[in-house]
Amino acid sequence: MSPEPRTIKECFARLEADPAGATGYFYARLFAAEPQLRALFPPAMGHQHDRFFHALLRIVCHQDNPGELAGHLGRLGRGHRKYGVRPEHYAAVGAALTATLRVFAADAWSAETEDAWTAAYRHAADTMIGAAERDAAQAPPWWAAEVTAHDRRAPDLAVVTLRPERPLPFSAGQHLSVQTARWPRMWRRYSIANAPRPDGTLRLHVRARPGGWVSGALVRFTAPGDTMLLGPAEGAMTLAPGPGPDVLLVGGGTGLAPMKALAEAAAGSGRGIRLLVAARTADGLYDLPALRRLESACPRLRVVPVLSRAPGGSALRGRVPDLLPRLLDDAGDLTAYIAGPAPLVRGTVSALQRLGTPLQRIHHDLLAADDPVTSRRAPAGTPSSSCPPGRTTRSPVPRP
Numbered sequence: 001m002s003p004e005p006r007t008i009k010e011c012f013a014r015l016e017a018d019p020a021g022a023t024g025y026f027y028a029r030l031f032a033a034e035p036q037l038r039a040l041f042p043p044a045m046g047h048q049h050d051r052f053f054h055a056l057l058r059i060v061c062h063q064d065n066p067g068e069l070a071g072h073l074g075r076l077g078r079g080h081r082k083y084g085v086r087p088e089h090y091a092a093v094g095a096a097l098t099a100t101l102r103v104f105a106a107d108a109w110s111a112e113t114e115d116a117w118t119a120a121y122r123h124a125a126d127t128m129i130g131a132a133e134r135d136a137a138q139a140p141p142w143w144a145a146e147v148t149a150h151d152r153r154a155p156d157l158a159v160v161t162l163r164p165e166r167p168l169p170f171s172a173g174q175h176l177s178v179q180t181a182r183w184p185r186m187w188r189r190y191s192i193a194n195a196p197r198p199d200g201t202l203r204l205h206v207r208a209r210p211g212g213w214v215s216g217a218l219v220r221f222t223a224p225g226d227t228m229l230l231g232p233a234e235g236a237m238t239l240a241p242g243p244g245p246d247v248l249l250v251g252g253g254t255g256l257a258p259m260k261a262l263a264e265a266a267a268g269s270g271r272g273i274r275l276l277v278a279a280r281t282a283d284g285l286y287d288l289p290a291l292r293r294l295e296s297a298c299p300r301l302r303v304v305p306v307l308s309r310a311p312g313g314s315a316l317r318g319r320v321p322d323l324l325p326r327l328l329d330d331a332g333d334l335t336a337y338i339a340g341p342a343p344l345v346r347g348t349v350s351a352l353q354r355l356g357t358p359l360q361r362i363h364h365d366l367l368a369a370d371d372p373v374t375s376r377r378a379p380a381g382t383p384s385s386s387c388p389p390g391r392t393t394r395s396p397v398p399r400p
């Protein structure tokens with residue numbers, strides 16, 4: 001490792017000792033210096049703190065991996081367009097970050113570290129600004145979309161159909177950020193629950209989280225005719241084009257959403273597809289009739305409902321990781337995709353590895369379990385960033 005990344009990581013390790021204190025200080029400095037920037041952020045900043053820290057962590061961890069760093073910064077720059085971020089805002093952010101490091105990494109701070117951080121931040125800001133400018137030449141910062149259907153499948157769950165005002169390009173398995181008129185500037189990520197359609201509509205599966213502002217609004221206070229804003233589609237949990245190995249899809253709860261999209265996309269590929277749909281009880285199989293219709297239309301798709309807490313109909317009883325050994329005799333030859341509660345994802349990744357599925361063919365894309373999506377973590381096959389020292393509190397890579 002060259003000296004600069006090591007210096008940067010050593011400094012960042014001090015922030016990791018008190019992430020809440022450091023991010024709180026950072027935003028206080030930022031808004032004190034540039035009060036007008038507060039208008040770009042949501043009223044409740046808690047999750048913003050988490051997201052900022054996580055983004056910074058990934059930048060730090062990738063300091064000695066220019067390819068990963070460029071990809072991350074490009075996504076960040078493009079993603080920041082929908083917030084209304086402009087090139088001139090980056091200097092204020094850089095100044096607040098330096099002020100924070102001076103306080104929270106005081107014992108590691110020196111002229112050398114300040115130079116290293118300043119250079120790293122300048123590079124990050126330039127890369128983000130460049131990516132945003134290139135994106136602006138071909139795509140809007142966000143899409144307005146009309147709610148064309150709102151199907152309340154359970155007291156806390158709705159399937160929402162949206163028609164963007166102009167084509168929103170995406171691939172099956174991707175997610176996007178959503179903003180409702182009820183909560184301006186609060187963006188939350190949801191997976192798109194269908195493969196691209198000729199009419200351009202897309203569906204979201206939304207579970208209202210206790211105290212969840214946006215998820216609650218989407219489930220309880222949204223109706224056809226409403227307008228929402230959508231960010232661009234993101235995420236790498238997509239199918240490789242053309243023929244390929246058979247596919248195992250595992251969706252737990254509303255983690256079904258991206259799996260249904262992938263099932264639709266794989267349906268025409270000639271691959272064998274097994275879709276395991278995990279829920280606690282039969283009531284949780286909120287989309288089973290539609291899945292059965294898809295199964296009827298696609299001879300190579302098999303839908304397997306799995307209930308963890310009560311028997312029901314033809315569903316298997318148990319938990320996915322425990323059931324996999326008897327469901328799969330070809331685990332070494334398939335490609336797997338998993339979404340749902342984090343413990344289910346981790347347990348399924350471990351079980352598949354034990355059964356012989358190579359890690360690089362196990363894809364997952366965790367949404368944080370709470371309503372406001374905080375961090376999106378890298379797929380299991382992503383090489384773990386070595387981010388020593390002090391890389392302990394959070395990881396961009398889930399440990400199965």
Ligand SMILES: NC(=O)C1=CN([C@@H]2O[C@H](COP(=O)(O)OP(=O)(O)OC[C@H]3O[C@@H](n4cnc5c(N)ncnc54)[C@H](OP(=O)(O)O)[C@@H]3O)[C@@H](O)[C@H]2O)C=CC1
Nearest residue numbers: 191252253254255279280308319340341343344367368369
């Ligand atoms: N809405 C969306 O677009 C997307 C949502 N997600 C994520 O999916 C999750 C869905 O949550 P929700 O709908 O409430 O799901 P549930 O809490 O209803 O759980 C669904 C199933 O997963 C099982 N499960 C949980 N933990 C384990 C484990 N350790 N081993 C095996 N099975 C387990 C549950 O069993 P039991 O509880 O009985 O153990 C249950 O059978 C959220 O975290 C969300 O962020 C992911 C992708 C897209």
